[in-house]
Amino acid sequence: MSSRPGLSTRGPSGLSQSTDANVSPPSTDRGDLKRNFLKSMRPLPTQHYWNVWFDRPDKDQKSAADGNYHSKLExxxxxxxxxxxxWRYNNNMPIDNIKMRESIYLFxxxxxxxxxxxxxxxxxxxxxxxxxxxxxDFWTRVQLLAIGEELQDALEEGDQLCGVGLSVRFNSHLISIWHRDASKQKSVDAILELVLTKAIPDDFPQLKPDSYFYKKHSDHxxxxxxxxxQAVLDSQKAREQQAAAAAAKAQAEAAAQQxxxxQPEPPQIVEVPPSGER
Structure with a gap:
């Protein structure tokens, strides 16, 4: 009588049947397989490429003109x-290590x-x-809104998200969201609405209106x-002024027409013939 063919196994099953004391237990081997599988997975690409920037004030080169510190950006x-x-970058960049007035940006x-x-x-x-x-927590959520394209999708057509940043202050963090065209009011409003609805967890203290603000870069x-x-900026300001003047004129004309x-029509005068006339 022929013998039953042997069952050949690979991976955890074969190792689990081994009597060698030096062989790792099945649970450990399965963990290694999982890690190797995750390493072999194809990375999930982001829609855009992103760079991380670090900024620190340069106290040795203080500007005499405006009193601000120059920055060392790298x-x-x-x-x-x-x-x-x-996630590799975010998990290895604890913001507790960032010192006072230093900043980090994801652009x-x-x-x-x-x-x-x-x-x-x-x-x-x-x-x-x-x-x-x-x-x-807030910083991570804002970064995810950026690389996940939710911030970009919220912007008005023709506008573009530049990036997000975090700056350290004495008892708080200043977290900023930059976009390319400050003249697009719909973008300005949409960014605020998205952050207030999606970047704040349920157990997060409510942000007071005076704890956030919008500012054009040119107003700093x-x-x-x-x-x-400066010539580019002046040209943009001229276009904005022309557009505002045209809108005001159209509004005034519409109000005048309305x-x-x-206006009520003037009353009609009816002539009454003298008595005796027919």
Whole structure:
């Protein structure tokens, strides 16, 4: 009688039947397999490439003109191209290690966190002052809104998200969201609505209206563009003034037309013939 063929196994099953005391238990081996499987998975690409920037004040080169500190801006690590890249960076960048007045930014490739940069010159940003106890959670949520394209999708057509940033202050974190065109009011309103509805967890203390504000980059005291960029800014301001004047004129004409239509007609005069006439 022929013998039954042997059952050949691979992986945890074969190892679990071994009597060698040096062999790892099945649970440990399954864990290794899971880790190897996750490593072999294809990365989930982000729609845009992102760079991490670090900014610290340079106290040795204080500006005599405006009293502000110059900054030392440097790019950290390699470009973020996938969801895995983002979590690798985020998990290894605890904001508790960032010192007073230092900043970190997550910006789309091609953008720099500089007000006077050619891609930022016409833009602005929302800034949220968040208690340090809640800063890390809020910062992670805002970053996810950025790389997940939710912030971009909320913007008005023709506008573009530049990036997000975190700056450390004495008892709070300043978390900012930059976009490219400050003249698009729908974008300004949409960013605020999205953050207040999606970046704040249920157990988060309610943000008071005076804890967040919007500001054009050109309205900052330290804003100092090159002559070329100043010309771009002046041209944009001229277009905005022309558009505002045209809108005011159209509104005045509409009001005048509506007023003329609502005026009552003058009473008709009826002549009464003298008595005796027929």
């Amino acid at each position: 790019q950290l690590g390699s470009t973020i191209e996938s969801v895995q890249d983002f 789309k490739a091609g953008f720099k966190p500089i007000w006077e940069d050619r891609r930022n010159i016409l833009g602005g940003s929302w800034t949220f002052r968040v208690p340090k106890a809640n800063g890390a 005291a330290g804003f100092n563009p090159s002559p070329e960029m 007023g003329s239509q609502s």
